[in-house]
Amino acid sequence: MCTKVVCIYTYKGAEVECLCGEVIWCNGKKNFSQKCFGFGQKCKDQLSLCTSSMLQASRGTVKPSTNFNASADAEVLHKAMKGLGTNEDAILQLVTARSNAQRQEIKASYKTLYGKDLIGDLKGELGGKFETLIVALMTSPTTYDVTSLRNAIKGAGTDEKVLVEILASRTSQQVKQIVAAYKQEYDHDLEKDITGDTSGHFQRLLVILLQANRQTGIQAESIESDAQALFKAGEQKFGTDEQSFVTILGNRSAEHLRKVFDAYMKLSGYEIEESIKRETSGNLKDLLLAVVKCARSVPAYFAETLYYAMKGSGTDDNTLIRVMVTRSEADLLDIRAQFRRLFACSLHSMIKGDTSGDYRKALLALCGGDDA
Template sequence: MACNLVSVFLQQAMQSNYPAPSGPTITPFPNFDASADATALNNALQAKDVDEETIINILTTRTNWQRQQIAADYQQSVGKQLKDVMKSKLSGKLETVVLDLLQTPAQFDAHQLYYAMKGLGTDEDCLIEILVSRSNKEIKEIIKAYKEEFKSDLEDKIKSDTSKDFQKALITLLKASRDESCEVDHDLADDDARALYEAGEKRKGTDVDTFINILSSRNAAHMRTVFERYTKYSKHEVDKALDLELSGDIENVLISLVKCIGNKPAYFAEKLYNSMKGRGTQDKILIRIMISRSEVDLKDIKVAYKAKYGTTLYKAIKDETKGDYETILLALCGRDE
């Protein structure tokens, strides 16, 4: 099943089924006035009945940078941290989303990673999602934010919470050394395709290091060419090889890499769909993706979602959530299109 899903991702990427990137759902608010917004938020928070509508409207129509300016102005004028007042006045999932929106992107990811490894058990899917999808610059900022927020080293924590090939893959991604150009070296692509074949299907056992090194270091355009060339050496596509050769967390991280390389919006669309399918909603995943992609590529994810599932992301969220939680997620989502 996994290999069939990846085949779809690769096919979508190579056939360019989706329109050119259209980007974020949240863009800079025109005529921005941090002081006026801070005053409006304070009035909303001090009202007899907290004015959630104003809070949601301001926080979901300002970029993260603008929110940081509002928070700074609020502290200067009120003498309290905006996040602390929000925490004392709000509750439930609305409180969660609001507090997340007040963190910088790096702080947000650092907190997600921290809680994925806190206590008994590890949320491997969270570790995978963040580390396979962030840019070199973003990963370096996450490492710095993690150190500042938790006074500990992210790499050390990952090493203590994971093991074997899965640990090796995550630590390699944490090095943030991927080529981020758009250049394709066709000779190298052929060499990489052959190397992947010889590391997997052609031998007994799997040379996981080769898969990790190639999938984590080459740029996306180059890797799409590698995926095409792979079928020159094998009757299978590379995703099928991964499915046949590996299992568990290492399979998940490598297949997630292939999906992100092939079509990142489709990767996140699938994760959003899975977070809402069946009984109950995986709110942590839903919130994490809606916030982390709202200023990056959430419009593209919406296009991918509709193409893949035949309904809009907006409608899916509306069907699965309610109250102020629904309102704030739909505001992040943008128009039903």
């Protein structure tokens, strides 16, 4: 609910509390937000972050179920897997209609009622891509990201695509939670594991993103100098100073970077994406572009990610599952709108044409509607 979105910020000894971006408390007095802007840009930034959290909370396709009963849901799932055969339809209809927090309660109730692990039973009864999707939905968001990163770097070879997608798109708070959970789960340092599997400026930018220390707000005094530094590092230089791209794109806030991109366009005559494509290559290029796209619009970035996961022959099911699961409660409605705008077809129709069976039914349930 909107009333649960509360942000606390201490500025020069004064506690600033934002409630849904509507009112804030300044020095113990309740005021309309615009009256508190005298506390400076940081106060505005915090209000903006609070409002943004409120809006994002309502932009998912999956909402908490009303009249939720974890024990009753656990019983439904148990019956669906009991005896000969499995009622996949009952499983997908229930799981896709509950929030992740509710699914965690169902898991706990299932163990209390039946003395068994729900995910273990689901793995034993289901198979293929449908199993992968349902298990992903039953996993908490942070644990799911941690597992995805672990699978991307363990063993021979590295799945750089997963590293790029997760670390470029997650908020600083989410990255900090991922780093802590990774350490707890595997007794390994995520940064060390990633640096052991990567190299060069690609590695350096990943390490910067893992610090989760992006500046907040817009530093008006450094917009032009950042644009100049990027121009001198690339288009104006023989060769490329990759470190300047890495430092600026890895440390500035999304709001600040959008201003820098506008200034860069005026200065150079190029969009920053064009210059990155010309001046860099390989994994570094992919990561820089992902950071830029997420700074511009996270939903547009994921709309593009989904499109290319399904475009052409074959489907990148791992990416399709990962994005649909992780964005279903965050911003999938916005992703659908961007998908329609960018590719002149609906996400629903592309999923329908590219998948089949219970896997398709579950994905379409997460999609939540057709923007035809």
